Amino acid sequence: MSKAKGEVEIIEKYCKGCNICVEFCPTKVLEMDLFVVKAAKPEACIACMQCELRCPDFAIKVNKIA
Amino acid sequence: MAYDYDKSIRPGKLPHIWCPGCGHGIVMKGLIRAMDTCELDRDNTAIVSGIGCASRLPGYLDACTLHTAHGRAAAFATGVKMAKPEMNVIVCGGDGDGTAIGGNHFIHACRRNIDMTYVIMNNYIYGMTGGQFSPCTPTGDKASTTPYGNPDPIFDISKLAIGAGATFVARTTAFHATQIDKLITEGIKHKGLAVIEVLDDCPTTYGRRNKFRSVVDMMKRLKDISVPVAAASKMTAEQLEGKTLTGILHQEDKPEYTAMYKEVIKRAGGAA
Amino acid sequence: MAKKVALLQGNEACAHGALYAGCSFFGGYPITPSTEVAEVLSGELPKIGGKFIQMEDEIGAMASVIGASLTGAKALTATSGPGVSLKQELIGYACIAETPCVIINVMRGGPSTGMPTGPGQSDVMQAMWGTHGDHAAIALVPASCQEIFSETVRAFNLAEKYRMPVQVLYDEIVGHMREPVEFPEPGELEVIDRTAPSVGPEAYKPYDTSFGDVPPLAAFGSGYKYHVTGLNKAEDGFPTTKADLVDAEERRQISKVKNPTALADIESNEEYLTEDAEVIIWAYGSTARSSRYAVNELRKEGIKAGLFRPITLWPFPEKRTAELAKQAKAIVVPEMNLGQMILEVERVAMGACKIAGVHRVDGEPINPGQIIAQVKEVL
Numbered sequence: 001m002s003k004a005k006g007e008v009e010i011i012e013k014y015c016k017g018c019n020i021c022v023e024f025c026p027t028k029v030l031e032m033d034l035f036v037v038k039a040a041k042p043e044a045c046i047a048c049m050q051c052e053l054r055c056p057d058f059a060i061k062v063n064k065i066a
Numbered sequence: 067m068a069y070d071y072d073k074s075i076r077p078g079k080l081p082h083i084w085c086p087g088c089g090h091g092i093v094m095k096g097l098i099r100a101m102d103t104c105e106l107d108r109d110n111t112a113i114v115s116g117i118g119c120a121s122r123l124p125g126y127l128d129a130c131t132l133h134t135a136h137g138r139a140a141a142f143a144t145g146v147k148m149a150k151p152e153m154n155v156i157v158c159g160g161d162g163d164g165t166a167i168g169g170n171h172f173i174h175a176c177r178r179n180i181d182m183t184y185v186i187m188n189n190y191i192y193g194m195t196g197g198q199f200s201p202c203t204p205t206g207d208k209a210s211t212t213p214y215g216n217p218d219p220i221f222d223i224s225k226l227a228i229g230a231g232a233t234f235v236a237r238t239t240a241f242h243a244t245q246i247d248k249l250i251t252e253g254i255k256h257k258g259l260a261v262i263e264v265l266d267d268c269p270t271t272y273g274r275r276n277k278f279r280s281v282v283d284m285m286k287r288l289k290d291i292s293v294p295v296a297a298a299s300k301m302t303a304e305q306l307e308g309k310t311l312t313g314i315l316h317q318e319d320k321p322e323y324t325a326m327y328k329e330v331i332k333r334a335g336g337a338a
Numbered sequence: 339m340a341k342k343v344a345l346l347q348g349n350e351a352c353a354h355g356a357l358y359a360g361c362s363f364f365g366g367y368p369i370t371p372s373t374e375v376a377e378v379l380s381g382e383l384p385k386i387g388g389k390f391i392q393m394e395d396e397i398g399a400m401a402s403v404i405g406a407s408l409t410g411a412k413a414l415t416a417t418s419g420p421g422v423s424l425k426q427e428l429i430g431y432a433c434i435a436e437t438p439c440v441i442i443n444v445m446r447g448g449p450s451t452g453m454p455t456g457p458g459q460s461d462v463m464q465a466m467w468g469t470h471g472d473h474a475a476i477a478l479v480p481a482s483c484q485e486i487f488s489e490t491v492r493a494f495n496l497a498e499k500y501r502m503p504v505q506v507l508y509d510e511i512v513g514h515m516r517e518p519v520e521f522p523e524p525g526e527l528e529v530i531d532r533t534a535p536s537v538g539p540e541a542y543k544p545y546d547t548s549f550g551d552v553p554p555l556a557a558f559g560s561g562y563k564y565h566v567t568g569l570n571k572a573e574d575g576f577p578t579t580k581a582d583l584v585d586a587e588e589r590r591q592i593s594k595v596k597n598p599t600a601l602a603d604i605e606s607n608e609e610y611l612t613e614d615a616e617v618i619i620w621a622y623g624s625t626a627r628s629s630r631y632a633v634n635e636l637r638k639e640g641i642k643a644g645l646f647r648p649i650t651l652w653p654f655p656e657k658r659t660a661e662l663a664k665q666a667k668a669i670v671v672p673e674m675n676l677g678q679m680i681l682e683v684e685r686v687a688m689g690a691c692k693i694a695g696v697h698r699v700d701g702e703p704i705n706p707g708q709i710i711a712q713v714k715e716v717l
Contacts, residue, residue, distance in 0.1 A: 014080055018087035023282040052068060053243040056091030058080055061068035109561050125565055125576065130558040132408065133567040135431050141398035145405025146558060148389045149363050153559045174394035334384035
């Protein structure tokens with residue numbers, strides 16, 4: 001079975017830069033760019049949904065693409 | 067697929083007012099998922115709150131929402147539920163709102179076992195007014211009104227609810243995102259007063275004063291102090307020192323208040 | 339068929355008036371001397387499928403009433419001075435959230451616990467100014483058991499029509515006195531229900547002023563989802579701090595009661611022998627009963643006395659009081675407090691005549707002799 005892949009969508013205007021998603025992403029997809037998160041390594045996303053679940057600001061959506 | 071929160075949130079209301087890293091948003095997401103799981107008809111659902119950061123939650127949700135006065139959410143909600151028992155009633159608010167100024171309404175809602183789900187976000191502090199100590203601020207901690215450390219003992223909200231007669235009491239934390247919606251779902255399905263205490267973080271007014279370096283530190287602490295009820299039964303008192311039990315802490319079947327009142331109507335010869 | 343007549347206590351008449359008006363929810367807390375209202379309704383409401391709940395405290399009772407009202411119920415609470423003091427914050431909530439409800443205040447002595455079993459009229463200023471912030475108030479002051487019945491009906495009507503809390507104040511004497519009360523036939527007294535929205539849920543705004551100063555109110559659970567808050571709000575019900583919106587909202591909430599049409603609708607007074615009166619006794623509640631007796635006695639002695647009795651105390655009957663001040667040589671204001679409504683009478687009289695009070699707070703009613711003596715003194 002191939003590993004799941006995900007696509008991270010960031011709604012920048014909602015992001016308050018709390019860093020929770022960056023910290024709890026197991027494959028280090030995300031990083032802070034000043035005070036807004038960005039997907040620095042989008043190809044590493046395994047669609048585990050941790051960032052979406054934990055984002056307090058409704059600023060991250062993850063869609064499974066594989 | 068990404069979870070569709072948008073259909074539950076009123077258009078144009080995001081971003082919300084909560085500070086960066088505040089867990090209330092995580093709880094709100096959990097509440098939305100639980101309401102979806104229970105397929106609650108939003109037209110027939112009242113979400114009632116008091117005053118404080120957590121009490122701003124209802125305004126974001128597409129339902130019949132009632133943002134009341136400080137501490138009074140449970141009493142307003144009781145009026146809604148009594149007058150229209152067919153409505154789903156969810157109460158939400160913070161620790162100060164629910165157990166200090168609203169403590170009397172809280173314990174009596176528990177005692178009546180009226181069919182409502184009370185989601186209480188315990189972030190150990192009065193956040194909106196700038197970080198004064200609440201009945202849930204740990205003894206010794208710093209708040210804007212305890213500059214020398216808090217001399218007060220705390221309320222254990224879940225124990226308070228159980229003691230007052232709530233028939234479903236559960237606890238989780240803002241770290242345990244998936245458990246939030248599972249427990250709220252159980253609470254909504256439960257017939258009677260359900261209390262779901264969510265230990266939460268206030269990085270702005272509690273974390274800063276109490277040596278948490280970051281939001282992430284606060285989240286990690288919530289993870290570290292939590293012990294599921296089942297696991298706790300196999301642990302020694304020493305191992306449980308400083309830990310908090312999570313999961314369903316109490317559940318029992320008891321007559322529900324509006325059902326009891328239907329019997330009163332019957333005895334009086336009226337038609338409900 | 340002869341009408342039903344019963345020997346009722348004022349408090350019992352109040353409960354039956356509420357039922358006549360269509361009250362289906364009572365939230366209360368026991369307090370002397372109002373408890374009989376709750377006792378009667380605990381028995382009567384379930385008979386019609388209505389709801390009675392005894393809450394954990396006075397504040398909770400007021401909260402439950404507002405919550406019930408938002409589901410569409412006509413909701414009532416009854417209490418006395420200390421209870422009204424506790425309810426004040428939420429009376430303000432009902433003002434700003436524009437939620438119809440009726441609060442009965444059976445007045446006793448005060449402040450604080452005061453004299454729970456004695457009569458008083460010292461909550462009349464509180465009825466206007468008790469809650470914080472600018473707001474309008476409607477307060478009715480019946481003087482007999484029959485009038486308590488009809489004024490309770492009117493209180494519900496005004497609450498529903500103007501979307502706001504309405505208080506009915508009567509003193510312990512009328513509350514506990516028994517008189518024959520004739521039950522009006524259905525339809526004999528007007529019963530008003532709140533205006534339901536004429537637009538669908540998508541277009542509905544809970545404070546939509548395009549329908550006038552009193553926006554239609556949808557019931558929770560009727561397909562309309564909207565937000566209610568105690569914060570200053572915009573037409574859509576959501577909080578706002580925009581200066582122009584806040585200002586307009588605050589002013590509308592007062593003008594909806596104080597515009598001339600509304601004032602004429604809300605005001606209610608009784609006058610007795612005032613046409614040629616040289617001295618007006620300005621009295622309300624049970625004190626007006628002593629005053630009427632005093633007027634008759636004074637007339638026998640050739641003193642042209644008349645009685646002005648406000649039944650609506652708030653909004654204050656400014657126009658008529660001012661006219662009487664111009665007509666008369668003096669106005670005497672007897673009240674069971676140390677001088678409250680007399681301040682309003684003085685304000686609107688603007689020095690046009692002499693004004694004197696008769697005040698008593700010892701738990702005894704004001705008797706005609708005291709009023710007569712003061713009239714003679716002032717003339």
